[in-house]
Amino acid sequence: MGNIAWEMTHTVETSATRAFAWKYWTTVSNWADPPAEFEFQGPFQAGSRGVTRFPGQAPIEWFLQRVYPPTTATIAMPLSGALLFFEWRFDDRPDGRTRISQRIVLEGEKADSYRTQVASTFAASIPDGMNKIARAMTEARARKTDAHL
Secondary structure (H helix, E strand, C coil): CCCEEEEEEEEEEECCCHHHHHHHHCCHHHCCECCEEEEEECCCCCCCEEEEECCCCCCEEEEEEEEECCCEEEEEEEECCEEEEEEEEEEECCCCCEEEEEEEEEECCCHHHCHHHHHHHHHHHHHHHHHHHHHHHHHHHHHHHHHCC
């Protein structure tokens, strides 16, 4: 498609290792973000499909476009005349932590018609959601470490 109508990137860090963070994130049951509910069919690989449900709204269908474990994955959400991409990246930090970046891109012939809604929805929700998942990874990693003591 090529013509980008809107994009944003947000980055967080977790004390979890990249391997742990990747495994945690690719377990879709960990995507707790009420009131949204997520369904996923198949293994976490390119081509697998999922659905996001919000109360009182039509289901939102998406698919994994690219997956390169344990570093990157791109979720694509087709819209009428546009595509919304969520590109996730997991990078090792020298101190053993993991930097997690999410780049959201709206592009396509009719992308401009979605720009205002997409920008207002994600500019507000992505930072909080990513901070929440980074904390959850840190806590899950700590529980796993404590269980081995």
